Amino acid sequence: MSAETPVCQLLSRQDADYRGWWWVAPPRDAWLEAGEGVAVSADFAVRAAWRARGRPACSPFAEALPETPAGAVLFWPKSHALGEWWLLWLCATLPAGTPLQLVGENQGGIKRVLKVLAALGLGCRKLDSARRCTLFATRLAPVDLPPEAAWTVFEADPGGGRLTLASHPGVFGHNKLDDGTRLLLETLPEALPAGEGAMRGNAGDVLDLGCGDGILAAWLARRGHAVTAVDVSAFAVEATRRTLAVNGLAGEALESDVYSALGGRRFSAIVSNPPFHQERAIDYGPAARLIAEAPEHLERGGQLILVANAFLPYAERLESAFGGFEILADDRRFRVYRAVKKRG
Known part of the structure; x- marks a missing residue:
């Protein structure tokens, strides 16, 4: 061969x-x-x-x-x-x-x-x-x-209180808060009210897909959500576990190729800043799977909320998977999209 x-x-x-x-x-x-x-x-x-x-x-x-x-x-x-x-x-x-x-x-x-x-x-x-x-x-x-010695920690204040984040080389957002993630976090309080899932007692309430250093998982956990975080990178999963631990927060972090480790689990919301690079090449594969398979992993009325570079062609994929979507924020560099599962 x-x-x-x-x-x-x-x-x-x-x-x-x-x-x-x-x-x-x-x-x-x-x-x-x-x-x-x-x-x-x-x-x-x-x-x-x-x-x-x-x-x-x-x-x-x-x-x-x-x-x-x-x-x-x-x-x-x-x-x-x-x-x-x-x-x-x-x-x-x-x-x-x-x-x-x-x-x-x-x-x-x-x-x-x-x-x-x-x-x-x-x-x-x-x-x-x-x-x-x-x-x-x-x-x-x-x-x-x-x-x-390669592991570091840094402080970030995405709104709602300062967080300590564990970071490792190769993990997205290494030692800094990504601008797209910041826009997503500014948008989430209104789109995803605090504690909604926790009050229902749903252990798999919110899924952080592509968790990176765990900032979304930690922010969601601090607001009372039960969080499951997944990433294809073992470094990212370990970083998220460390981030949750150092902030005294609960959450589950798993290695997963998009949804592969989740079986038939469903969530009230999926939040993500999905990757679109594989090394130096643009690769829409993981984000395309994230969107196309999201309805299978959402409860009825559940929502997918993701942030992406404004030039990325996600609108058609969201339309195809959900039958519609809305743009919650757009700063010309990044857009925050929301799509809601209406059936099933």
Whole structure:
């Protein structure tokens, strides 16, 4: 089977035996998923794809990791700080001397790896380059900086009281309050009155879909709503759990590829600032599924409230899924949409 992505095309031409290796933060690629080794990924959808093929995959937050590998390949992510976290995690998790290869696209910053490795006291050599990608090799060694050092907290006041937010590289809104989320939070008090769900005693009252650092989940929980928060990223789910905990708030946070982990659960409201990027490419897939499948996960009269960049083509999708919608706010950069389930 031929490799599909440039980084995997580069790897596929290596004279290397990757049996028993870990593929760390891998992209979706049929060559990888049909090959050897174990996927270690914070992306729930990637792990599900591997498992669907009968291949082993785990999260870096798993209580029990697979057996120590013969080596590891780290796919350098778009977020340089996230790549550094993966390096620290590998150094803390695997034995000293474990072979490590690092691969990435040149325009994605892979060549900066040389400085990162040097700062950690790790040697490095270039193995190959092609398809505008580069492959480096090193060996792991103990470093003084623990992976936990990548976690930060910051304060935000979105209205209704200051919140402390846990943040991790690669999580949306890292160390700042996104302007679209701010507009959504300014709109929600009127659209979603405080405590409405909590007074009904509905444990799954409001769903925060694509929870990121947990600001929406925490804001909703503080206003008396019973909150379930989901995200495809294990980093986001962990950030949301930490955000709820540090603010003394209750809520459930789950890894989920859109609605995949929720079964037939229904909610009185779904709120979201959905993603539309996958690395550097625009990808409407998750947002399209969020809208199309929302009626199946709403009670009758339940509402979907989402914020999106004004240029994104969500109006037709909302019309198709709900038969109508309204715009609650529009500051020319972002729009807040609401659609209500009228039947079923």
